[in-house]
Amino acid sequence: FLAVAFVILILGVLLPKSYTTSAVLFADESNIIEPLLKGNAEVTKIDRSEKVSQIIYTRAILLDVGKRAALINDGMSEPEQLRMVDYIRGRIRIERERSEDYFKLTFTANDPDVSFEVLNAIVAEFIENAARKKRDESMNAYMFIDSQVQIYKKKLEAAEEKLKEF
Numbered sequence: 483f484l485a486v487a488f489v490i491l492i493l494g495v496l497l498p499k500s501y502t503t504s505a506v507l508f509a510d511e512s513n514i515i516e517p518l519l520k521g522n523a524e525v526t527k528i529d530r531s532e533k534v535s536q537i538i539y540t541r542a543i544l545l546d547v548g549k550r551a552a553l554i555n556d557g558m559s560e561p562e563q564l565r566m567v568d569y570i571r572g573r574i575r576i577e578r579e580r581s582e583d584y585f586k587l588t589f590t591a592n593d594p595d596v597s598f599e600v601l602n603a604i605v606a607e608f609i610e611n612a613a614r615k616k617r618d619e620s621m622n623a624y625m626f627i628d629s630q631v632q633i634y635k636k637k638l639e640a641a642e643e644k645l646k647e648f
Contacts, residue, residue: 498592499592500590500591500592501590501591501592501593501594501597502588502589502590502597503588503589503590503594503597503598503600503601504586504587504588504589504601505586505587505601505605506579506584506585506586506587507534507584507585507586507587507605507608508583508584509533509534509583509584509585509612534576534585534608535576537608537611538574538576538587538604538607538608539571539574541567543604543607543608543611544567544570544571545563545567546603546607547570547600547603547604547607548563548566548567548570548600548603550603550606550607551596551599551600551602551603552599553566553569553570553596553600554566554567570589570600573589573590573591573600574587574588574589574604575587575588575589575590587601587604587605587608588601589601589604
């Protein structure tokens, strides 16, 4: 028994340590234009876990994550940057949590500071990306409403003209 315990102790000391950092995110699925389209068009429902993965695993996002976490700098060559992007991509895990709106992001590294910094950068990039998309969605909703107002204004003016002629 002592020999087995000693071997396990030695393996625990010699094997590389692994640190995992995790965070749970809420993927808001509300759509600002959906109430405006009720009765006129169908708003497509999206699998949120697939959408989150598509956003986070993109090269541009992971490149920004690497720069934010100080794993990638401007002095690195393109192949070095791509290797670091692949390193980050290979250690990220995205799992559905509780309901389809919550996601658990985990990042594993040999250094606890790297694990924390990279996951923190992933979360920050995801939040900034989501905020940018919401702003774009709001602008598109505004433009849609404005175009509808202009159409109805012209129809109202035409109806007023017909009424004056009558």
